[in-house]
Amino acid sequence: MIVVVAGVSGSGKSTIGALLAARLGWAFADGDSFHPAANVAKMAAGMPLTDGDRWPWLGAIGAWMDDRAAAGESGVMACSALKRAYREVLLDGRPGVRLVFLTVDHDLDVTRLTARHGHFFPAELADTQFGDLEVPGPAESALVISADGTPDELVAAIIARLHLEPAPGG
Numbered sequence: 001m002i003v004v005v006a007g008v009s010g011s012g013k014s015t016i017g018a019l020l021a022a023r024l025g026w027a028f029a030d031g032d033s034f035h036p037a038a039n040v041a042k043m044a045a046g047m048p049l050t051d052g053d054r055w056p057w058l059g060a061i062g063a064w065m066d067d068r069a070a071a072g073e074s075g076v077m078a079c080s081a082l083k084r085a086y087r088e089v090l091l092d093g094r095p096g097v098r099l100v101f102l103t104v105d106h107d108l109d110v111t112r113l114t115a116r117h118g119h120f121f122p123a124e125l126a127d128t129q130f131g132d133l134e135v136p137g138p139a140e141s142a143l144v145i146s147a148d149g150t151p152d153e154l155v156a157a158i159i160a161r162l163h164l165e166p167a168p169g170g
Helices: 013-024 037-044 051-070 084-091 106-115 123-132 151-161
Strands: 002-006 027-030 075-078 097-103 143-146
Touching (some): 013 027, 013 075, 013 151
Parallel strands (some): 002 097, 027 075, 097 143
């Protein structure tokens, strides 16, 4: 199984995804590391990505998930997947993928982004994330969860609601 932890930048998807993977004993990948250098430079300069910028990135994330599945391995991927079309690219033809979508209030998100250091995504782009945001509806079969709890609380909720089995000692 692959679990995609999605949400706007600053929602906690990387923190939650890494902790979830550690608890399950699964591989973890952060979608940020799949961006080509041009995408990172664009965001660092305060320019939002376009759909055209995102399609190759989503393809690279899909390839990582396919590699895990082909090897019979489970994993957790942190990826914004803001629009339904992006989630369709990631989920279509991949029945072993589950989507967890973290929601966060705009003001809390801006506070988190402002406090974050050493990341290429500036707080000034938060509005573009919320502008693109399409929270999954019931037809998408996603686990939509508020990201206002502690990482431990959120990971415990994800494990329980997806009926996952923590690794020994996890």
